[in-house]
Amino acid sequence: MSTPENWTPEEQRLHDALHRAADRVQPGPDGLARIRRRTAVVPMWRRPLVLGLAGATALAAAVIVGGVILLDDGDGGAPVASETSTSPSETPSDESPSTPVAPPSTPPSDTPTAPSAPIGLPVYYVSDSGAGPRLVREFVTVDVSVATIQTAVHTMLSGPPADPDYGTLWQPGVSVDSARITDDVIEVDLSGTPAIDDPSEAEIAIQQLVYTATAAAAATGQDGSLPVRVTIDGAPATDVFGVDLSEPVERADPLEVRQLVVLFEPTEDATVTSPVTVRGEAAAFEATVLWELRRDGEPVDSGHTETTECCTFAPFELELDLEPGSYEIVMSESDPSGGEGRPPTSDSRTFTVE
Amino acid sequence: MQDRTGSEADEAITDLYAAHYVRLVRLATLFLGDEAVAEEVVQDAFVALHGRWRRLREPAAAAGYLRTSVVHGCRSVQRRRGVAARHPEQPPGYAPSAEQIAVGDAAADAVVEALRGLPERQREALVLRYYGGYSEAEIASAMKISNGAVKSHASRGLAGLRAAMTDWS
Structure with missing residues (x-):
């Protein structure tokens, strides 16, 4: 090939022009962090077998099975998802981008081929409510053998969530070394240095961890009502985002920390058939939830529905007869203040009707 | 661990x-x-x-x-x-903001824009060679083509750029 010594003036000019143009490109500062986030590796023995998101069917099961409901918001019970579409036979080659919790880098051929029973493990993320971040939940389907508090916390820390509107307050660089449950506390041992963009969101970030650990305990048949003690490298965590966590932390009041309107079904980017069931949970004034259906960003239909109970978290459900196509459904609180108070909370999903 | x-x-x-x-x-x-x-x-x-x-x-x-x-x-x-x-x-196309355009950059932009008008393989060969500084073998492997094909894409690409290059000088 040519070397700079024997390049023609023309080649030299092209070289200079390309460098001049290229040197203006300044990549963002967080490239490595973004890559890390996607390559976080879990040791084989506790690598969750990712089967994709358990849909709302898992939640429905959780509610029905709820003999062990220790939490009043539907985390209780065992959301066994074996009756959903995530049957073992079709999943080892699942490359769908829905929930890349395990390292996306893991080639499908490395996926264990003999899963036993899949189970839906709740994991908490945050969504912008319009008045600060609020907790939202996703279910990640893992093999029952790795359905542990540790797996749930690992998933939360390594993300990303399936719903692009959701995120996490935990910056990359923290991992979970162990999680165990004793008679009176759930112990979660982390390593790394927890970091947060906005220190005013520290409490909600800590609740993200507490909700995830307690929900995972409940989902795996353990006591989810226990407080959570956080340690870092085995030592009491005296400074997590500036908060002293040497004492165990309880779940905060859901009305204070959870997103007030959440959609469980359809799941993000789901393909469904008409009639489409829209299901979720809301803590709403007068039990009223507004819905709006959009195509290409334009509203095409709207209405309201009721949850089963006012002013606390309660389920809602509606059915829509829809022609094939792509839609977005937005569920939101009614705003009793007429715009005077905080912005109404909403949740949305994009889906396709076949 | x-x-x-x-x-x-x-x-x-x-x-x-x-x-x-x-x-x-x-x-x-x-x-x-x-x-x-x-x-x-x-x-x-x-x-x-x-x-x-x-x-x-x-x-x-x-x-x-x-x-x-x-x-x-x-x-x-x-x-x-x-x-x-x-x-x-x-x-x-390449659209730098106003403050990015320094003296001489406009000329570079003209070349880059001309580059964008080339067939994809020719653009690849030129960028890999004259910006990347890679050897012919490295370029061939990255583009999954033969060494000879790298040569011909590069020379045809250079010919295609000639008009823009002349404007610049």
Whole structure:
């Protein structure tokens, strides 16, 4: 090939022009962090077998099975998802981008081929409510053998969530070394240095961890009502985002920390058939939830529905007869203040009707 | 605690990132004209490399793998753009902001714009050679074509650019 010594003036000019143009490109500062986030590796023995998101069917099961409901918001019970579409036979080659919790880098051929029973493990993320971040939940389907508090916390820390509107307050660089449950506390041992963009969101970030650990305990048949003690490298965590966590932390009041309107079904980017069931949970004034259906960003239909109970978290459900196509459904609180108070909370999903 | 291959891969990625990331993003930006998309393509390449570390385990092979992945990733983006041409999300071409244009940059922009008008393979060959500084064999491997084909794409590309080059001088 040519070397700079024997390049023609023309080649030299092209070289200079390309460098001049290229040197203006300044990549963002967080490239490595973004890559890390996607390559976080879990040791084989506790690598969750990712089967994709358990849909709302898992939640429905959780509610029905709820003999062990220790939490009043539907985390209780065992959301066994074996009756959903995530049957073992079709999943080892699942490359769908829905929930890349395990390292996306893991080639499908490395996926264990003999899963036993899949189970839906709740994991908490945050969504912008319009008045600060609020907790939202996703279910990640893992093999029952790795359905542990540790797996749930690992998933939360390594993300990303399936719903692009959701995120996490935990910056990359923290991992979970162990999680165990004793008679009176759930112990979660982390390593790394927890970091947060906005220190005013520290409490909600800590609740993200507490909700995830307690929900995972409940989902795996353990006591989810226990407080959570956080340690870092085995030592009491005296400074997590500036908060002293040497004492165990309880779940905060859901009305204070959870997103007030959440959609469980359809799941993000789901393909469904008409009639489409829209299901979720809301803590709403007068039990009223507004819905709006959009195509290409334009509203095409709207209405309201009721949850089963006012002013606390309660389920809602509606059915829509829809022609094939792509839609977005937005569920939101009614705003009793007429715009005077905080912005109404909403949740949305994009889906396709076949 | 991580298994050994995992943490080895993590360390390798950190080193390779330091050595190649910025240059690959710039390379991909020259291919695509869009910095944000270029960054995504390069990050995808690093993630894919991490997954293949077990088989590569060698910095030189890894650098080659990254190059090939980036070229391939950019081709995929171009194909998708072809499909989505009816709904362009952003104006095509390289569009630096006003404050980025310093003396001499306008001339560079003219060349880059002319480059964008070339067939994809010719653009790849020119950018890999005159920006990347890679050898013919490295370029051939990244583009998955023969050494001879690299030569002919590059010389036809240079001929295609000649008009813009003349304007500049």
